[in-house]
Amino acid sequence: MVINRLYWIALVACLGLAQKGYSHEGHNHDEGAPQDVAITGPVTLSATAKKNLELETAEATVRAIEKTIKASGTVQAIPGSRENVSSKISGKVSDIRFTLGQYPKRGQVLMTLESRQLSENPIKVNVIAPRNGKVVKLNVIQGDAIEPGTSLLELADYAEVYAVAKVFESQIGSVAKGMSARVYSPALKNKELDSKVEIIGSEVNPQSRTVEVWLRVKNSEERLKINMTVNIYFLANREEETITIPRSAVLGNGGDKFVFVEEGNNYTRTSVVTGIENDKWIEIVEGLAPGDIVVTRGNYQLQFAKPTITPQKTSDNGASKPAGK
Numbered sequence: 001m002v003i004n005r006l007y008w009i010a011l012v013a014c015l016g017l018a019q020k021g022y023s024h025e026g027h028n029h030d031e032g033a034p035q036d037v038a039i040t041g042p043v044t045l046s047a048t049a050k051k052n053l054e055l056e057t058a059e060a061t062v063r064a065i066e067k068t069i070k071a072s073g074t075v076q077a078i079p080g081s082r083e084n085v086s087s088k089i090s091g092k093v094s095d096i097r098f099t100l101g102q103y104p105k106r107g108q109v110l111m112t113l114e115s116r117q118l119s120e121n122p123i124k125v126n127v128i129a130p131r132n133g134k135v136v137k138l139n140v141i142q143g144d145a146i147e148p149g150t151s152l153l154e155l156a157d158y159a160e161v162y163a164v165a166k167v168f169e170s171q172i173g174s175v176a177k178g179m180s181a182r183v184y185s186p187a188l189k190n191k192e193l194d195s196k197v198e199i200i201g202s203e204v205n206p207q208s209r210t211v212e213v214w215l216r217v218k219n220s221e222e223r224l225k226i227n228m229t230v231n232i233y234f235l236a237n238r239e240e241e242t243i244t245i246p247r248s249a250v251l252g253n254g255g256d257k258f259v260f261v262e263e264g265n266n267y268t269r270t271s272v273v274t275g276i277e278n279d280k281w282i283e284i285v286e287g288l289a290p291g292d293i294v295v296t297r298g299n300y301q302l303q304f305a306k307p308t309i310t311p312q313k314t315s316d317n318g319a320s321k322p323a324g325k
Contacts (some may be wrong), residue, residue: 043305056297057262057325058148058249060288064241068182069234071213073165075185075224078216083133085148088286089125091116098153100138102244104129110153113146123136133157134222143232158226161219163195165232166210172235175213179235180281185224190231192280193217193224197234200299233279244281249294250274260287260295260302267295267302 005100012170047052095112098104102147108129134153140152163183167175183193194217201212215232217224224230249259250272257274260267272287295302 003218020076021108030098030305037210041301042263042268043260043307044139044266045157045305046265050298053301055295057293058246058285058296059246060245060290060292062290063244063281064238064276064277065244065281065283066238067236067276069167070235070279071165071171071210071232071234073163073213073230073232074183075217075228075230076162076214076224077158077226078160078162079158079162080155081133083131084154085110085130085281086148086219087113087127087150088148089113089115089123090147091122091125092145093140093144093152094124094271095188096138096140096142098129100135103134104155105131105132106130111140112317115218118308123288127152129155130304131155131157148218158224159218159220161217161222161224161226162198163215163230163232164216165210165213165215165234166205166247167276169204169235172200172211173214179234179236181232183230183232185228185230187225187228188223191223195232225246231279233249239276242275243284243290245284245288245294246296247277247280247282248296249299250282251299256318260299261288262293263294266290269303269307 006125045055075227091114093111094114095107097111104110106129108131110127113125113127115125117123135153136152136156138152139154140146140150146152165181178199179198181195183195184190185193195215197213198216199214201214204211213232244261250262251259252258256271258269258271261270270287273285275283275285277283
C-alpha cells in the first residue's frame with residue numbers, strides 16, 4: 001500500500017503538474033521568490049496530465065436511490081447441471097473423442113468402449129453425451145480397463161449458476177422471492193451481474209446467524225467459477241429522489257468526506273455530507289448541486305497533486321491577505 005502511494009505521488013510529480021502540467025500563474029520560481037505564500041485553490045491539469053491519471057468524471061444528478069441489503073456469498077452449481085457418465089460394460093477404453101475442457105453436444109459420441117468378450121471382432125460400444133455441456137472431469141485414458149459403473153467423465157452446464165448469499169436473520173424479512181439483486185465478484189473486477197432471488201432458505205445457521213438465499217445468475221461465458229466469492233446487493237426499495245453521485249467519487253471517511261469538482265481544467269477539493277448509499281450511488285446531503293461534475297477515477301491520486309499557489313501578503317497585525325489588497 002505504501003509502495004502504491006509513493007508510486008502515485010511520483011506519477012503526479014512527473015505529469016508536469018508544476019508548470020507544464022498545470023498553471024502556476026503569479027508564482028515566481030526564481031531564488032528570490034517570496035516565502036510568504038499560501039497553497040490554496042484548485043489543482044489545474046493539462047490534457048496530458050488528465051490522460052496520465054486516466055481521469056474519469058460523472059455528473060451529480062437527482063435520482064431515486066435504491067436502498068440495498070448487502071450480503072456475501074459463493075457461486076454454486078445449479079442442481080442437475082452436472083452429470084456423471086459411466087460405463088455399462090466390462091472392457092477397455094479404445095477411443096476418446098472429447099477431452100477435458102471441451103464442449104460436446106447432446107447425442108455426440110464421447111468415447112468408444114471395447115467389450116472384454118473374447119472373439120475375433122470384439123463388440124464396440126459408443127458412449128453418447130446425455131446433454132450439452134463441458135467436460136469438467138475425465139477419469140480414464142485410452143486403454144484403461146473399465147467395469148460396469150466405472151465413472152468415465154463428468155459433463156457440466158454452467159451457462160447459469162447460483163449465487164448463494166448468506167443474509168443476516170435481522171435482514172431476511174426484507175428479502176422476497178423474485179426480488180432483483182446485483183452480483184459482483186472481486187475476481188471479475190466487480191463487473192455488475194443482474195440476478196433474481198429464486199429460493200430463500202428455511203433455517204438460520206446457529207453459528208453465523210444467517211439464512212441462505214439462492215439467486216440465479218446468467219453465466220454464458222463461464223466467467224463465474226464454482227466456489228468463487230461474490231458480493232450480493234438486494235434491491236429492497238427506492239427512496240425519494242435526491243442528489244446522487246457514483247460511490248467511487250467520494251473520498252475520506254467519517255465526518256471528513258470530500259470530492260473533486262471539475263470546472264474546465266480545474267479540480268477543486270470540496271467537502272460533502274453524505275446520506276444513504278448502495279453499491280453504485282451515494283446521496284449528497286450538502287456540498288454539491290445537480291449538474292456539478294465530479295471525478296470518479298483518478299481522484300485518489302489527485303489528492304497528492306499540488307494545488308494552485310496564490311501569493312499572500314502579511315498585514316501589519318501579522319494576518320495574511322491576498323497580494324494586491
